Amino acid sequence: MSEENSIKPHGGKLVNRITKADPVGLDSITITEDLANDVENIADGIFSPLEGFLGQQDFENVVSKGRLTNGLAWTIPTVLDVDQETATKLKESGDVLLKNPEGIGVAILHVEETFTFDKENTSKGVYGTTDSSHPGVAKTLSMKDYLVGGKIDYIQRPEETEIRKYRLSPTQTREAFAKAGWKTIVAFQTRNPPHVAHEMLQKTSITTRDGVFVNPIIGKKKSGDFVDEVIVKCYETMIKHYYPENRCKLGTLHTEMKYAGPKEAIHHAIMRQNYGCTHIIIGRDHAGVGNFYDPFAAQKIFNDYPELEISPVFFPAFFYCRKCLTYTNPKACPHDDDAKEQISGTKLREMIQNGQAPSEFILRPEVSKVILDSSHPFVD
Structure with missing residues (x-):
């Protein structure tokens, strides 16, 4: 490149x-x-x-x-x-x-x-x-x-396993982006299967950029988070069914979630800059846990690091509004919560454990099926 x-x-x-x-x-x-x-x-x-x-x-x-x-x-x-x-x-x-x-x-x-x-x-x-x-x-x-x-x-890499097949080095990602003809690449950090709102957020981001690098964290997570295998399979499914060719690259990042909120947002940005991404999506409560951080602290901290070459792309919470008839956010939608298709992580886990598929405005049916078909979707 x-x-x-x-x-x-x-x-x-x-x-x-x-x-x-x-x-x-x-x-x-x-x-x-x-x-x-x-x-x-x-x-x-x-x-x-x-x-x-x-x-x-x-x-x-x-x-x-x-x-x-x-x-x-x-x-x-x-x-x-x-x-x-x-x-x-x-x-x-x-x-x-x-x-x-x-x-x-x-x-x-x-x-x-x-x-x-x-x-x-x-x-x-x-x-x-x-x-x-x-x-x-x-x-x-x-x-x-x-x-x-x-x-x-x-001196020695571990044996290749199914969960490592998407692991890429920065040399490999930079070569892949060049081969795809991408010059502007937006990174998407995640530790969850894709909600439709996440998919729409990614697609909104690449409307004015060449492609998105979906980069799930593979490694130790807290109890109640989705297991790595389910996350990867869900993204494979979403990309296959809902992304145009040559607009999305899946690669896994094998490291432990720290749940450090704003400090981890900067760490996430640095790693994606090394991969060759020009932008990174930073959403509400990025890398947060519980109520330890202000929901937008991970966005504000970028003011302290203006020298980073990767540019953050800030988004408020995304959701489907039944009155607006589109995926939107609080900056663009005037309607109250009753009109919004939203679900808490706790409620989503309860539904899945009870064998219920969430609304298609929350999860794509194909993604829901991957999760429901898994015998062990959550970290103990």
Whole structure:
């Protein structure tokens, strides 16, 4: 793809930490599947400009200012936590092999430093709260006491699985966009199957742009969220039945939802800039959970990061209005709630668990069928 037709990666260049280094003789530690995914994301440049786990100065700057020490925007700490005994060993050994839960050595970590951190201060800085009912705070408070900083070299990808078949690197997405002839690409972040309102929001966004990159999060989610396999199958179905050819690209992003609201909205934008997207849709309560964030906080935070090359596309809530006879939003529709086809996540789960299909103005019938046919549509 010619450079003049592509948006620059965050920090100016795509990181590539894929190597053929030999891990023979190295001590090893086992990391979680989600952390193994993030190590792969670092290696592929999805997390550009990061080349590994944050060191202490960068970590503290991200928590307090939402930026790396060099001033580049970065809002979600990417870290490896270990106990004191492991931290001491790692500091002495220098290099360590990182194994995924299947026992595959995926990367070599070049240990540069180990340090302790304040979990409550970290929670407040990233999530805006220390309330342990927030899933991100609960995870932070349960972390081990030491963090390890250092660059990684990625040596072995996990086996290909059905859920990984749509995983794409920024090099691959940029090539795909170029092949499609797209110069303006709007990213759509999601952790749910597509409501018809989401579909309409995407289609409204590409009316004046070349295509949409639908990029569901695949990874650990909270109880009650849809499982990854259902999300992917629903999007396959929607794109097959309701999108014109060469206007929508599906690719999965394998990382854990943080539910960090505005801070995560910036993180989501940075990753999609690295993929080569020129725009990202930021809707109501983007990456939020419960009532922890103002519904439009994730839109307002972009005022603090004007230097990002990717442009946010802001939308209020979308819904079908039976009086307007169209999908619309509060800025354009004067009618009261009785005229609006809307459904809460809780109500949608109840209907599905009872074998009921929601209104066709909420979910496409083909999408409803995918969900209803699943024996296990929700995270326990």
